[in-house]
Every structure is written in C-alpha cells, then in structure tokens.
Amino acid sequence: MRVFVTGASGWVGSAVVKDLLAAGHSVLGMARSDTSAAAVAAAGADVHRGTIEDLDSLRAGTQGVDGVIHTAFSHDFSKFVENGIAEKAAIEALGTALAGSGRPLVVTSGVAFTPASGGPATEDDTVPPGNPVPRNPEAPAFAAAANGVRATLVRLSPSVHGDGDHGFAATLVGIAREKGVSAYIGDGLNTWPAVHRSDAATLYRLALEKGVAGTRYHAVAEEGVVFRDIAEAIGRGLGLPVVSITPEEVGAHFGWFARFAGINALASSSKTQAALGWRPTGPGLLADLDQGHYFGR
Numbered sequence: 001m002r003v004f005v006t007g008a009s010g011w012v013g014s015a016v017v018k019d020l021l022a023a024g025h026s027v028l029g030m031a032r033s034d035t036s037a038a039a040v041a042a043a044g045a046d047v048h049r050g051t052i053e054d055l056d057s058l059r060a061g062t063q064g065v066d067g068v069i070h071t072a073f074s075h076d077f078s079k080f081v082e083n084g085i086a087e088k089a090a091i092e093a094l095g096t097a098l099a100g101s102g103r104p105l106v107v108t109s110g111v112a113f114t115p116a117s118g119g120p121a122t123e124d125d126t127v128p129p130g131n132p133v134p135r136n137p138e139a140p141a142f143a144a145a146a147n148g149v150r151a152t153l154v155r156l157s158p159s160v161h162g163d164g165d166h167g168f169a170a171t172l173v174g175i176a177r178e179k180g181v182s183a184y185i186g187d188g189l190n191t192w193p194a195v196h197r198s199d200a201a202t203l204y205r206l207a208l209e210k211g212v213a214g215t216r217y218h219a220v221a222e223e224g225v226v227f228r229d230i231a232e233a234i235g236r237g238l239g240l241p242v243v244s245i246t247p248e249e250v251g252a253h254f255g256w257f258a259r260f261a262g263i264n265a266l267a268s269s270s271k272t273q274a275a276l277g278w279r280p281t282g283p284g285l286l287a288d289l290d291q292g293h294y295f296g297r
Contacts, residue, residue, distance in 0.1 A: 001025045001209075002025070002064070002065045002066050002067075003026070003028070003067050003068065003208065004027075004029075004030070004048065004061040004069070005027055005029050005045070005071065006030045006058070006061070006068075006069070006090070007073065008027070008071075009035075009037075009040050010071060011164070011165065011197065012071045012108070012160060012200060012204075013072065015162075015200065015201035016204045016205070017029055017044075018043060019201040019204070020069075021044050023205055025205075026045075026046070027044075028045065028061060028065060029045040029046065029047060029048065030048045030049075030061055031050075032051045052087065053090075055089065055093040058094055059094075059096070059097040062094060062098055063097075066103060067106075067150075068098065068105045069204050069208060070105065070106065070107050070108060071204075073135075084135030084136070087137055088137070088140050091107055092140045092143070095144030095151065098148075099148050099149060100149075101148065102148060102149070102150055103150060104150040104151075104152070104209075105144055105149050105152070106151075106153075106204055107152070108154055108156060109127075109138050109153045109154065109155045109156070110155055110156050110157075111158070111218055111219075111220060112158045112193070114126075114127055114265075114267065119266070120223050120267050121218075121268065122267075122270075123155075123215070123216045123218055123268075123269075123271045123272060124216075124271075137153070138216070141153050142214055145214040146214075149213070151213055151214065152207045152213065152214070152217060153215070154200070154203055154204055154207055154217050154219055155218050155219060156200060156219045157192070157193040157194045157219055157222075158192045158193060158194070159193070159195070160194075160195055160197050160200050160219070161194060161195075161196060161197065161288050162288065163291075163293045164293075165294065168192070168260060169289065169294060170294060171257055172234055172261070173234055173237070173295065175253070175254060175255075175257065176231075176234050176240055177240075180240060181242070181243045182232070182238065182240050182241070182243070183242075183243050183244070183254075184228045184230075184242070185245060185247060185261060186244060186246070186247065187244070188228025188231060188244060189226055189227070189228065190227045191226055191266055192224065192225050192230070192263055193220045193222060193224055193265055194221060194222045194225050194284065194285040195219045195221040195222070196221060196280065196282025196284075198281075198282050199221055199282045202278065203219045203272070206276040206277070207276065211276070215275075217272040217275070218272045219272075220269040221269070222284055223267060223268055224267070225286065227261070228242075229286055230289070233289040233290060234294075236290070237290070237292060237295040
C-alpha cells in the first residue's frame with residue numbers, strides 16, 4: 001500500500017513511517033519545515049510539504065494513496081484549545097477527501113481521560129461530553145466512518161516511551177532536573193498506561209491493514225504504571241531525592257504539566273490484541289527509564 005502519513009517526522013509518526021517501510025509499504029510523509037522534510041526523506045519516504053492547518057495540502061496528500069495515518073498534532077499546550085479545533089478540522093478534511101472510497105484512515109486519540117466503570121478502560125468505552133481535555137478526535141473519525149471511509153482510532157497511552165522520547169516521561173525528567181527533586185502527588189498511587197514507541201507504531205500499521213471501520217484500538221502494553229514508581233526511577237536516574245507533594249503544591253511544582261501528572265487511569269488492550277494480533281514486545285516504562293537514555297541529555 002501507499003500510505004499518506006501526517007506528522008511523519010514526529011515522535012510517533014517517524015516510528016510509524018519506519019514500521020510501514022519495513023513491512024513493504026511505501027510512504028508519503030507530510031512535513032511542515034525543511035528540517036522535517038529532510039528527516040522524512042532520510043527515512044526513505046517521499047515528502048509532501050504541508051501543515052494540518054492547511055486543509056488543501058491535507059486533501060492533496062490523500063490523492064493517489066491507498067490509505068492515511070494521521071499522527072500530527074501541535075503540542076504547544078499554551079494553545080491547547082486552538083490546537084484541538086485545528087485537529088478536528090484536519091480530520092474532517094481528510095474524511096471528506098476519502099469519503100465513499102472505503103480507504104483506511106487511522107486517527108490518533110488517547111486513553112488517558114477515557115472513563116471506565118469497574119475496571120480498566122476498554123475499547124468500548126467512549127469519551128463523554130464535558131471531557132476535561134479540549135480535544136476530541138474521535139467524533140470526526142466516526143463521522144468519516146459513517147461516510148464510506150474505513151476510519152479507525154488508535155488510542156495512545158499517556159506514556160509512549162523509548163530512546164529519544166520528548167513526551168510525558170521526558171517532561172517529568174526535565175521537571176525533576178529543574179526542581180532538584182523527583183516528585184509524586186500524595187501517596188503516588190495514581191497510574192499511567194504505557195506503551196513502547198515501536199509497539200505503538202506496529203499497531204498503527206495493523207489498524208491500517210486490518211482495522212474495522214468505526215473501531216477503537218488501544219496502544220496499551222502496560223495497563224497502569226504506578227506514578228510513584230516512575231518518580232523513583234527518575235530519582236535513581238538523576239541521583240535526586242524522591243518526595244511527595246500535596247495537591248496544593250502540584251501547580252507550583254509541575255506547572256502546565258500538572259493535569260497530566262495527576263492522571264489516574266487504567267486501560268486494557270485485550271480486545272485490540274485479539275482483533276489485530278498485536279503483541280507488544282518492547283520494554284516496559286520502568287525498564288526503559290532504568291536503561292539510562294532518558295538522563296543523558
């Protein structure tokens with residue numbers, strides 16, 4: 001298949017490109033800058049210049065391809081609301097361009113704020129109205145599925161970890177280094193689902209190849225890693241004390257990251273694994289932290 005990948009030079013997108021190429025697919029990767037374009041070309045993909053705000057460039061990228069994987073998102077959290085609006089418009093544009101074709105469109109979502117009743121969140125759980133995160137890529141993806149697109153969702157764990165990570169785990173490392181302590185909140189027993197980057201990339205490909213329209217798939221290798229254990233691994237890695245902070249201190253310590261540090265989520269991927277034959281093989285989050293590559297920067 002020839003696959004259009006948005007965010008092709010990003011943390012997740014670049015891993016998706018690598019996995020697709022290794023599996024024998026060809027890739028048209030969207031890049032917004034010269035640096036990104038060079039990275040996409042170096043990976044072995046063709047370059048499509050554009051941004052998710054440029055809806056014409058998105059629609060043009062869907063021409064002559066067999067499917068689309070959408071991983072692009074601006075992580076400027078000072079503009080989180082605006083970024084969520086731009087994401088919705090981008091998915092709608094992709095869905096409109098693919099309408100009636102039956103071609104696959106794999107859209108990125110997340111498990112972190114998906115509530116569950118009586119256990120880990122499953123692929124059947126929905127994001128309720130009033131979700132505290134100002135983005136909802138699932139609604140436009142399901143609209144596309146109802147309009148003749150084989151649209152599916154990959155819900156990422158809060159921590160998509162690995163060497164070179166600049167996401168949640170890396171942010172915690174940076175905050176600990178800046179503050180001189182590695183902190184957790186209260187008893188620290190809140191949990192983060194986690195997945196290694198390479199395993200997440202494989203799931204995107206499987207959703208592209210075999211996914212059923214209107215289905216959510218969970219990129220979850222570990223249902224819930226205890227936050228205090230994460231803080232302790234970071235403390236070991238940096239040689240810093242590990243401390244508990246009160247809920248009142250969370251904003252001052254974690255800043256913009258406070259809402260993410262306090263995530264308390266459990267999520268399962270058993271249905272995803274059964275449906276797609278996905279089997280995570282990468283190291284767990286704590287083992288990844290103990291390898292040391294998070295602390296050499």
